[in-house]
Amino acid sequence: MPIDPSSDTPTGPAADSAAERRAAEPVDVKRALGMYRVMCRIRAFEEHALELLKAGELPGVIHPSIGQEAVPAAVCASLEPGDYVTSTHRGHGHALAKGADPAAMMGELFGRASGACKGKGGSMHIADFSIGMLGANGIVAAGIPIAVGAAQGIKLKGEAAIVACFFGDGAVNRGPFLEGLNWAAVYRLPVLFVCEDNGFAAFTRGAATTAGYGAAARAESIGLRAESVDGNDVLELDATVREFAAEVRGGEGPRFIHAKTYRVTGHTSLDKADYRSVAEVALALARDPLKRLARELGEQGVEAEIFETIEAKERDAIQQAVEAARAAPWPEPESAFEDVQDQGAPR
Amino acid sequence: MPIDPSSDTPTGPAADSAAERRAAEPVDVKRALGMYRVMCRIRAFEEHALELLKAGELPGVIHPSIGQEAVPAAVCASLEPGDYVTSTHRGHGHALAKGADPAAMMGELFGRASGACKGKGGSMHIADFSIGMLGANGIVAAGIPIAVGAAQGIKLKGEAAIVACFFGDGAVNRGPFLEGLNWAAVYRLPVLFVCEDNGFAAFTRGAATTAGYGAAARAESIGLRAESVDGNDVLELDATVREFAAEVRGGEGPRFIHAKTYRVTGHTSLDKADYRSVAEVALALARDPLKRLARELGEQGVEAEIFETIEAKERDAIQQAVEAARAAPWPEPESAFEDVQDQGAPR
Amino acid sequence: MTRMSFVEAGHTALAEEMRRDPAVWVLGEDVAHGGLYGQYKGLAKEFGTQRLISTPISEATIMGAGLGAALVGTRPVIEMRMTDFALCAIDELVNQIAKVRYMFGGQARASLVVRMPHGMVRNSAAQHSQCLEAWFAHVPGLVVVAPGTPADAAGLLKAAIRSDDPVVFLEPKALWQQEGEVPEDTEPIPFGTARIAREGGETTLVTWSTALGPALQAAEEAAAEGMAVEVLDLRSIWPWDVEAVVESVRRTRRLLVVHEAVTTGGFGAEVLATVAERLAGESALRLRRLGAPRVPVPFSPRLEDAIRVDAPDVLDALRTLCAD
Amino acid sequence: MTRMSFVEAGHTALAEEMRRDPAVWVLGEDVAHGGLYGQYKGLAKEFGTQRLISTPISEATIMGAGLGAALVGTRPVIEMRMTDFALCAIDELVNQIAKVRYMFGGQARASLVVRMPHGMVRNSAAQHSQCLEAWFAHVPGLVVVAPGTPADAAGLLKAAIRSDDPVVFLEPKALWQQEGEVPEDTEPIPFGTARIAREGGETTLVTWSTALGPALQAAEEAAAEGMAVEVLDLRSIWPWDVEAVVESVRRTRRLLVVHEAVTTGGFGAEVLATVAERLAGESALRLRRLGAPRVPVPFSPRLEDAIRVDAPDVLDALRTLCAD
Numbered sequence A, B: 001m002p003i004d005p006s007s008d009t010p011t012g013p014a015a016d017s018a019a020e021r022r023a024a025e026p027v028d029v030k031r032a033l034g035m036y037r038v039m040c041r042i043r044a045f046e047e048h049a050l051e052l053l054k055a056g057e058l059p060g061v062i063h064p065s066i067g068q069e070a071v072p073a074a075v076c077a078s079l080e081p082g083d084y085v086t087s088t089h090r091g092h093g094h095a096l097a098k099g100a101d102p103a104a105m106m107g108e109l110f111g112r113a114s115g116a117c118k119g120k121g122g123s124m125h126i127a128d129f130s131i132g133m134l135g136a137n138g139i140v141a142a143g144i145p146i147a148v149g150a151a152q153g154i155k156l157k158g159e160a161a162i163v164a165c166f167f168g169d170g171a172v173n174r175g176p177f178l179e180g181l182n183w184a185a186v187y188r189l190p191v192l193f194v195c196e197d198n199g200f201a202a203f204t205r206g207a208a209t210t211a212g213y214g215a216a217a218r219a220e221s222i223g224l225r226a227e228s229v230d231g232n233d234v235l236e237l238d239a240t241v242r243e244f245a246a247e248v249r250g251g252e253g254p255r256f257i258h259a260k261t262y263r264v265t266g267h268t269s270l271d272k273a274d275y276r277s278v279a280e281v282a283l284a285l286a287r288d289p290l291k292r293l294a295r296e297l298g299e300q301g302v303e304a305e306i307f308e309t310i311e312a313k314e315r316d317a318i319q320q321a322v323e324a325a326r327a328a329p330w331p332e333p334e335s336a337f338e339d340v341q342d343q344g345a346p347r
Numbered sequence C, D: 001m002t003r004m005s006f007v008e009a010g011h012t013a014l015a016e017e018m019r020r021d022p023a024v025w026v027l028g029e030d031v032a033h034g035g036l037y038g039q040y041k042g043l044a045k046e047f048g049t050q051r052l053i054s055t056p057i058s059e060a061t062i063m064g065a066g067l068g069a070a071l072v073g074t075r076p077v078i079e080m081r082m083t084d085f086a087l088c089a090i091d092e093l094v095n096q097i098a099k100v101r102y103m104f105g106g107q108a109r110a111s112l113v114v115r116m117p118h119g120m121v122r123n124s125a126a127q128h129s130q131c132l133e134a135w136f137a138h139v140p141g142l143v144v145v146a147p148g149t150p151a152d153a154a155g156l157l158k159a160a161i162r163s164d165d166p167v168v169f170l171e172p173k174a175l176w177q178q179e180g181e182v183p184e185d186t187e188p189i190p191f192g193t194a195r196i197a198r199e200g201g202e203t204t205l206v207t208w209s210t211a212l213g214p215a216l217q218a219a220e221e222a223a224a225e226g227m228a229v230e231v232l233d234l235r236s237i238w239p240w241d242v243e244a245v246v247e248s249v250r251r252t253r254r255l256l257v258v259h260e261a262v263t264t265g266g267f268g269a270e271v272l273a274t275v276a277e278r279l280a281g282e283s284a285l286r287l288r289r290l291g292a293p294r295v296p297v298p299f300s301p302r303l304e305d306a307i308r309v310d311a312p313d314v315l316d317a318l319r320t321l322c323a324d
């Protein structure tokens, strides 16, 4: 029997309240379509990137978030332009949802001078400080202390912004998870923690190495209001994020969302992920967050054509981003020696 | 109003069960007097050491555990000779309670060749591997991963021993706390975690920097059975430790004890601890674990003389340890270059 | 002799050691699934998941638990996946593992191996490409090993597992698939013995790990230009074969040290300084280092190429050295 | 000029910077209570506990949060209590702080100071005595500063706080109470400028931080024996004043580098290697290092003395160097 991908992490009592919260209000179709658009953008970006990798056009590897798009789409729907996000190695979705330019991101994947980081970072280090995207991170859980520090800086400066901090289910077993949550709670910092539980930490199931009652229970013990939500249901996510983000913005301290989703691809673009059954993946695919939203909105009377139009437009935009990246110049070799530090010559 | 030293950390619902467990059984006087002896030994050892420091006879500083003696005394009363302990910078009590030789320990404090570590470790690094005392540690929380690893090694070798892992209330905010507890729970390792909550992390109150529901709640969220106990009541401690240690020994996985006590001295032998009121300290002194046990056993008919005899004997033994240490030779300078590593000359 | 890749050489050596000594076991992320590079493939099947433990992502505890398990008499092989991730476990390595024996007056032994694949490969950028052998060489208590061929990987891994001292074992990620001849029943290779990778009497080139390839290639091209370059592969960084290097430079009066790591504060500095001290006051010496500039590793292939030490760079450095 | 201790010099400089720039603030254990060494005494009163935050014992997050706060435009002073405890935050320092600017293509600045009191004092043994400037010098992106006098501590701390680059600021624990003349309204001291601590034309002695005292004392005794020793205090380790050192050795042909840290892989190796490279092929040089042996720091005063670099050791090394 295939493992049900959405149930191998123990669920706290809070899981139902998210569903209730969602049910308590009518669907805001415009907002929902906005989130659909973001999900399509992420999906198109990563599907293109995977193809380009296969064709040998991109250097390195990527960590695709296909199947997990609802989480960044819903979280960033409640963020203002002046808010911040910190991200992970699997960070394309976070950047795109916060508003990063796909062309600059694609340029970065190509390693070109037009890239968001001038080709110095690559997929794992995409950042766009102009929109508050404080950077993807190649070290599991390393974004957590950075997020709480950003929130502390915001508070010190008397600004109103909040920080959304994304990390995976594997990160809940690294020390900075405890340290950062405790820190945010002690200083009542404006951080919305978002655990994207995609079922896996690389080739090992998250649940196999995570004891106890899961991420949300850990957060609760540290004094954070926390909830588990269906991370493939963008509307359920949105209802909870809106409430939690408002509390964070209102100065009530940090909040924690545990979003249960599934990583339908391998860990990286190289990983065949043969440590799980086809049936298990099929079960997850049936829960695809894009299809699910389209189906549900369709039931509410939104025409199928609208989804197709959105999807096609996003695909086109990404295609253009690819072409721009392909045409962009390589960085000058000399630029490898820039942006290191002001004091002390690099050679 | 002085802060009640035993109540500034939030208490989980488990606090009462420890008291109930203690009340449920008659006092085992012989066992209690054994623990009294250990407490006297620790007290005498540290009071002597503090005097010697004041007199300029000892190098360095020490971290006294005066007022906290009930915790190691009770924990080690449930350990077998083949069991292990890991310790902290405030570790004299752990070593003595596990059975370390006071003369070797005092020799170490004096920096003599007769020391437990040949003078290389000092107060903060006392170890005695012959009795399973795997070492004090100068890094807060660093003993936790070592303890879980020792337990994993034990399991791998098919041995029956358990590991008692001591750490302070400050340690619950360091990453290894989360990592180590999760690890022990995932692999169901034979570890008894003991948080000695003495109210302070150096010059800052533990509670001021610890969010949420306290150490035991954190442990519970990670899946460990956990309880808060009165750490100045050796009988309450003993009742809970016995039960938990038996479970650990029975292969039921790790257990967690949060012992609430108070640091009546400064953080180190140099610290005047003027960040707290005299009244607060007086309140704590009134709860002194030695006096408390003597009073209670006295009420049960044990004669006062017995306590005086035990105390005097322990003081004498420590006095002899001091004299032996004083008379012991300094280590040879050349020994500074030994015990580094077999491969590669140190200079 | 069997032809095998770096991955296979390490795999074979580890499996043989695990068969020989039941106290040897492995802990690290994904090791029961074969490890990130396949270096543990199938071992869980032979030895069970008690001896190949796929751990949580808890580097500090992977390292610290390895130590604890060593203290009670087992011999852990700690898999760190990359040197970069070991930076999450430096207290455990440097304050604990390296020091327990000494601090405790000889009572404790941290007999364990920490495997840290290192260096640039496949455009992995600044947090997945570092070489830090110089750091570990600076830490009393640690042995530091950095093989550059499959045969050395096998022999040194055996020596590392049998060593009572803790060993930091640096594996060249870029060379996992590189093949070489490996003797059957490989014997442990003693630490501190350099290997003469190429004979040549005029200039001494000292190198190790990922830089061995470019060094040998450059030495060959240099030969065509009339420069006879002797290439010494240190293989172990601590202890290192001071005598072999000093003896060679005493003859050649010329030394080039080549490594992938950043030049500033790199281990090449230690080699030059030691040679300069040992041969002080004798006739003028020509000593040079070639390593990475003091910049983080960039992502773009163009930028990586700009900072990578490759054969043409080594050849240039040799030309300069010989022209002096 | 005012006579003040190392503690007071740093205290005054920090207070002045905090008055000058409201973006400057401090985070670390016990800092609101004045800090472990009294180096923050009273500052919470003047600036409030929003700008002097006594943190949990969470080194990784102290370091990482400092970075996060810098990324949104504040200028944190991160107090690590001791270099040894910073080993619990090396990922945050080396993988994050040092690299963000580069990885993100210049978008980010980690304008912050990490204060790390270092070195032996009061028999604190292996986990409370380390000197690791060589490590930080090896990490692209970091500035590394190591003052040896109160005046330099004040001027360099001001420069560190105003620096847009992240600065590792190493303070000599053993010298906290040492007094010296400090100018009123201290000006920032530019990094990379060595200070001639003593003139003398025959032998160059390069040193920094805690080793400055023994070096000067030995130089004075050497003068009585007829050796004229020029003492250069590097003050900053990266950037360091290569030109001043090379220029001096070009004159003297003799160099001794003295530091408290372990010799093997210590920054003295970088100084020797650089000088050897820069003066390669000129007439024979005499280059030597004096640092700690490759052993952890022991507790007993007798053992500490056996490994400590003190004035007689420096004098011996000078005698050997000059006798060569």
Ligand SMILES: Cc1ncc(C[n+]2csc(CCOP(=O)(O)OP(=O)(O)O)c2C)c(N)n1
Pocket (backbone or CB within 6 Å): A088, A089, A090, A138, A139, A140, A167, A168, A169, A170, A171, A172, A198, A199, A200, A201, A202, A206, A263, A267, C029, C057, C059, C081, C085, C088
């Ligand atoms: C500290 C650290 N350890 C290990 C790795 C290697 N690694 C990269 S991603 C990953 C799995 C992370 O799992 P999770 O946090 O659940 O995120 P996901 O990949 O599922 O999005 C691992 C082990 C790393 N990058 N950083």
Ligand SMILES: Cc1ncc(C[n+]2csc(CCOP(=O)(O)OP(=O)(O)O)c2C)c(N)n1
Pocket (backbone or CB within 6 Å): B088, B089, B090, B138, B139, B140, B167, B168, B169, B170, B171, B172, B198, B199, B200, B201, B202, B206, B263, B267, D029, D057, D059, D081, D085, D088
């Ligand atoms: C990682 C680390 N950070 C800081 C210190 C400095 N330090 C030593 S003891 C201590 C307080 C520890 O508090 P707690 O864990 O409650 O133990 P207690 O001293 O109260 O026994 C601190 C901050 C240290 N030794 N290690």
Ligand SMILES: [Mg+2]
Pocket (backbone or CB within 6 Å): A168, A169, A170, A196, A197, A198, A199, A200, A201, A202, A206
């Ligand atoms: Mg995951």
Ligand SMILES: [Mg+2]
Pocket (backbone or CB within 6 Å): B168, B169, B170, B196, B197, B198, B199, B200, B201, B202, B206
């Ligand atoms: Mg405490």
